[in-house]
Amino acid sequence: MTDVVSVSNLVKRYGDLVALDHFSLRVAPGEILGLLGPNGSGKTTAINCMLQLLTYSQGSIELFGQPMTPARYDLKRKIGVVPQQVAVFDELTARENIDCFCSLYVSDRAERRVLVDAALDFVGLRDFQRFRPRKLSGGLLRRLNIACGIAHRPELILFDEPTVAVDPQSRNAILSGIQRLRDEGATVVYTSHYMEEVEQICSRIVIMDHGRVLAQGTADELKRMISTGEKIEIEVADLPAAALAALRALPHVISAVYEAGVLRVSCEASQRNLMDVLDALGRADVAVGRVWSEPPTLNDVFLEITGRELRDETPEAGR
Amino acid sequence: MQVFKIALRLVRRNWMLFAIYVLALSVMGVFMATGVGGGLAGSASADASYEQALPKAAVIDRDGSAVSRALTEYVRANSTFVEVEDGTFALQDAAARDVASYVLVIPAGYGQGLLEAARSGGDAPELECIVSYMGASGSLMDERVRSWAQELYALAAASTAPVEELVSWVEGVQDARVPVSVAATEQEGVPSAYLIYCQFATYPLFGGVAAIVATGLASLRDPDVRRRVGASCVGEGSFARQVGAAIAVCGLVVWAANAAFGLALYHGSLEGVPPASVALMLGALLALGLVGTAFGFLLSQLGVSHQVAHAVANIASMVLTFLAGTWVSIDQMGAGMEALARFTPGYWCVDALGAVYEAPAVTGELVARVASDALLVALFAAVIALVAVVAGRARRQRALA
Numbered sequence: 173m174t175d176v177v178s179v180s181n182l183v184k185r186y187g188d189l190v191a192l193d194h195f196s197l198r199v200a201p202g203e204i205l206g207l208l209g210p211n212g213s214g215k216t217t218a219i220n221c222m223l224q225l226l227t228y229s230q231g232s233i234e235l236f237g238q239p240m241t242p243a244r245y246d247l248k249r250k251i252g253v254v255p256q257q258v259a260v261f262d263e264l265t266a267r268e269n270i271d272c273f274c275s276l277y278v279s280d281r282a283e284r285r286v287l288v289d290a291a292l293d294f295v296g297l298r299d300f301q302r303f304r305p306r307k308l309s310g311g312l313l314r315r316l317n318i319a320c321g322i323a324h325r326p327e328l329i330l331f332d333e334p335t336v337a338v339d340p341q342s343r344n345a346i347l348s349g350i351q352r353l354r355d356e357g358a359t360v361v362y363t364s365h366y367m368e369e370v371e372q373i374c375s376r377i378v379i380m381d382h383g384r385v386l387a388q389g390t391a392d393e394l395k396r397m398i399s400t401g402e403k404i405e406i407e408v409a410d411l412p413a414a415a416l417a418a419l420r421a422l423p424h425v426i427s428a429v430y431e432a433g434v435l436r437v438s439c440e441a442s443q444r445n446l447m448d449v450l451d452a453l454g455r456a457d458v459a460v461g462r463v464w465s466e467p468p469t470l471n472d473v474f475l476e477i478t479g480r481e482l483r484d485e486t487p488e489a490g491r
Numbered sequence: 492m493q494v495f496k497i498a499l500r501l502v503r504r505n506w507m508l509f510a511i512y513v514l515a516l517s518v519m520g521v522f523m524a525t526g527v528g529g530g531l532a533g534s535a536s537a538d539a540s541y542e543q544a545l546p547k548a549a550v551i552d553r554d555g556s557a558v559s560r561a562l563t564e565y566v567r568a569n570s571t572f573v574e575v576e577d578g579t580f581a582l583q584d585a586a587a588r589d590v591a592s593y594v595l596v597i598p599a600g601y602g603q604g605l606l607e608a609a610r611s612g613g614d615a616p617e618l619e620c621i622v623s624y625m626g627a628s629g630s631l632m633d634e635r636v637r638s639w640a641q642e643l644y645a646l647a648a649a650s651t652a653p654v655e656e657l658v659s660w661v662e663g664v665q666d667a668r669v670p671v672s673v674a675a676t677e678q679e680g681v682p683s684a685y686l687i688y689c690q691f692a693t694y695p696l697f698g699g700v701a702a703i704v705a706t707g708l709a710s711l712r713d714p715d716v717r718r719r720v721g722a723s724c725v726g727e728g729s730f731a732r733q734v735g736a737a738i739a740v741c742g743l744v745v746w747a748a749n750a751a752f753g754l755a756l757y758h759g760s761l762e763g764v765p766p767a768s769v770a771l772m773l774g775a776l777l778a779l780g781l782v783g784t785a786f787g788f789l790l791s792q793l794g795v796s797h798q799v800a801h802a803v804a805n806i807a808s809m810v811l812t813f814l815a816g817t818w819v820s821i822d823q824m825g826a827g828m829e830a831l832a833r834f835t836p837g838y839w840c841v842d843a844l845g846a847v848y849e850a851p852a853v854t855g856e857l858v859a860r861v862a863s864d865a866l867l868v869a870l871f872a873a874v875i876a877l878v879a880v881v882a883g884r885a886r887r888q889r890a891l892a
Contacts, residue, residue, distance in 0.1 A: 245724040259715030263504035275724035
């Protein structure tokens with residue numbers, strides 16, 4: 173089956189800065205592809221290039237199996253865009269905004285009315301359809317932003333960080349809405365620097381940084397790519413140096429750090445990591461408090477590939 | 492046509508801009524026209540009656556003679572008489588605060604002194620007066636009082652009749668006035684009030700249109716909205732053409748509203764005016780409206796903020812209307828200023844308006860002059876629009892790179 177999106181070796185420069193460095197991407201029909209990377213990694217630039225809103229110095233872009241150019245309005249008709257910033261008209265009501273952006277694709281008024289109603293229902297803005305944007309809360313505004321991008325029933329929808337600065341309730345509504353769009357047959361490219369969201373809704377994930385694709389696959393595939401298989405945290409009142417050394421000597425242990433009464437152990441993938449660690453502590457007569465064990469996250473994947481945290485550059489309170 | 496419709500919808504939502512820049516400024520034009528050029532009905536049907544303006548006057552009679560009483564009565568009859576206390580401060584204060592434009596002080600012994608001086612050929616005693624600096628009516632009143640006194644002096648010198656008789660003679664002479672009335676003239680051509688209204692229309696047609704276009708369509712310039720529109724089926728060229736068409740419609744609407752407002756208000760005084768004259772004036776204003784439209788388009792393409800757009804549109808309008816001679820006649824500004832004014836569209840627009848006003852009839856020569864003026868104004872619009880297109884293209888190129 174033809175890929176909906178096929179980007180090959182895209183290079184985009186802003187002066188000396190290389191925003192996209194031989195960036196390649198394939199998106200199959202009906203999938204939600206997550207483009208995960210920190211701010212400034214090139215996600216938005218990649219989307220803008222796909223939409224022909226930016227020129228690029230090298231590479232090719234095909235959408236729906238056709239070469240994409242600025243004048244391919246037949247292809248643009250099949251695309252919906254939900255930009256990172258809320259892009260609506262302040263002078264118009266929510267309904268009028270959706271109708272205006274839908275009218276850029278659908279000229280028939282009667283058909284549009286049906287589509288606008290459906291979009292309002294889809295994002296749950298029916299009760300707010302006569303409100304102007306400034307009267308809407310941040311979460312509702314984001315929903316309006318989405319409705320403006322999907323009202324014309326596009327086959328490919330590009331979501332550019334649609335949940336930035338959104339409350340948890342609205343974020344969940346947005347994420348479940350995107351899954352519903354996929355269920356209705358749309359293909360989705362979803363950019364974010366929030367790994368939990370990407371892991372929650374995306375069937376495949378592309379991790380990028382500095383304009384390059386670092387790794388791609390399903391969440392499980394990505395986690396299996398790295399050496400960290402399990403992270404164990406144990407509350408320990410006192411840990412003798414000999415016990416710590418014994419832990420580090422265990423065969424699957426990658427690292428063991430004791431800090432402020434908490435022992436943090438990173439292990440390779442193994443069935444017996446937790447039992448081995450607890451046995452070692454028992455042999456050293458160390459009293460153990462609470463114990464946590466968790467599999468690696470996408471942040472661990474990013475950390476292991478790049479040597480830095482995914483959120484190094486995105487400090488956001490309340491997330 | 493979707494962007495065109497969206498643009499018009501956005502402008503419609505900014506109806507306050509129309510209220511301020513079209514209605515309010517047109518009303519200002521009416522006020523100016525009423526103040527300078529006469530009432531809405533025009534001079535042709537103005538009331539021909541005449542009413543003399545009376546100064547506010549007061550008399551301090553320290554004499555109490557028959558002469559002083561008669562003089563006081565004369566002042567009372569020819570002024571709006573006010574009472575003023577007899578004291579140095581009170582008298583000065585009355586004049587300073589314009590309680591009385593003229594205060595006459597008749598000194599003690601004035602009547603007797605005047606008669607004796609007249610009959611002996613000596614100098615008449617002086618009358619004291621205080622005249623307000625706030626107008627000329629006090630001075631004019633003073634002239635009339637002195638004329639009254641000189642008349643009495645002359646009659647007393649020539650006759651030995653009793654003082655009461657002399658005074659009645661003076662009153663008789665003073666009553667013999669030249670009758671004054673306003674002669675109505677046959678109205679021909681455009682009334683001056685309508686000319687002034689049209690001259691002031693240059694403000695809403697330039698600054699008003701520019702502000703409406705630059706701020707009313709600001710949402711369409713928002714980078715995120717542009718990105719969204721750019722990703723849609725609307726091409727860059729089509730977008731620009733549709734927005735341009737919407738801007739042109741804005742200019743036309745403002746021109747039509749201003750013209751309709753003027754015609755509705757001045758239709759009475761324009762009854763005898765050839766419709767061609769009015770059409771020529773409106774044509775010249777339409778050309779200026781194009782300049783305002785192009786200027787608004789330029790502001791829009793430069794991506795200036797709402798505040799800057801309002802400020803620039805108003806300041807530019809002030810300068811333009813000043814150099815056009817709307818506020819002060821260009822003839823009074825000196826040759827240098829007039830030479831500078833020739834490089835502005837408002838000058839040529841007002842020149843065309845003046846030509847129609849001064850012309851006794853619509854002739855081919857007049858039409859040619861107005862057409863050439865309007866063409867010159869339209870050229871300004873074309874140049875500004877071209878600069879706007881280039882500026883807009885440069886900004887888009889930068890955004891794409």
